[in-house]
Amino acid sequence: MALLKTCGMMCSAHILRPCHLKPVQVRTVVKNVYEMVDYKSSFSDQQRDIILKTINESDSADQLVEKGVAKSQSAKIWSHLNQHGPFQKIEQLLDVKRFNVSTVENLELAPREMESSQSQEDLSELIEAKTNDNLAKQVRPPLKIALKELHTPKSILALKYNLKHLSFIHMSSSSPSSILAWDCIPIFTGNFGNANFEPFRIYETCQEVFSTLPIDDNMVFVTENEVRITDKDPYIQLKVRTLQIQASLMALLNQGGPNRVFNLRSMVTNSMYNLKMGNDRVLVGDLVRNMVQDNRSEIDPLALRNFANVTNLKQREQMAMTFLVGEAFLKILRHVSE
Secondary structure, three states: OHHHHHHHHHHHHHHHOOOOOOOOOOOOOOOOHHHHHOOOOOOOHHHHHHHHHHHHOOOOHHHHHHOOOOHHHHHHHHHHHHHHOOOOOHHHHHHOOOOOHHHHHOOOOOOOOOOOOOOHHHHHHHHHHHHHHHHHOOEEOOHHHHHHHOOOOOEEEEEEEOOOEEEEEEEEOOOOOOEEEEEEEEOOOOOOOHHHHOHHHHHHHHHHHHHOOOOOOOEEEEEOOOOOOOOOOOOHHHHHHHHHHHHHHHHHHHHHOOOOEEEEOHHHHHHHOOOOOHHHOOOHHHHHHHHHHOOHHHEOHHHHHHHHOOOOHHHHHHHHHHHHHHHHHHHHHHHHHO
């Protein structure tokens, strides 16, 4: 009996003995670091307003990249913005993880050459020029290099395509630009099956499509087709077929010489026309319809009818995107050519 009591006491003592846990490290967020280090930025009041407005009104980290912020910095700013809300002072950027005074001072979100005496109009022009400089970096091949070998084209042909349709818009490079042709044509007619994607058949099909395009010698081509393939992609077959069509079309379009085909990353049109992503995506068909209403005199009547008569929503959106791609490219082209 005594032995049982002793064992019971030992067991109880073992159970009640506290565990040796490591102390939990609580991470605290330091706020208003600038007050601790007595930092005041060298930006003018106008520059401060621009930088704060640009950061606080951004919709994503990518949009900050478009405005000229380095990718690694934009991710940190965006993360801090989501956690702590808008910045009230530019000096509060020191609160961002791994930001120091040098990081803040070197942010290229406002032209350094601004003076307080500059008008709001001059300021807007400087900001627009800087934005266009950043967007021009999203064009491949680089426009500045290409224009050294290629004179400014008289017109452009903007293209958007998928496995079934190709939409194009033919625009003059004059300002304001004129729409000379605008249409959506089928890539494959009749049965749509594996036989269509035999290598020789794809090239023949693209040749047929190419022959219907309004091609001239002093023209460049602009596309915005980005095909991304990931591991275990459920649409990998469709994407590979799209790439096959793209390769054939690029080969045909480049027959006239090098640097005739340019590709815009989608962030260019997203930024210029404030197009949302995902569920918030703007219907570009409605946007473009309103834009062309103000410029009807510069549009070929047949081209306008072709757009107005499209009833299929996907085809209409595809045609509308060619308009935005063409306008965006011409805007950057004029900026780079100045």
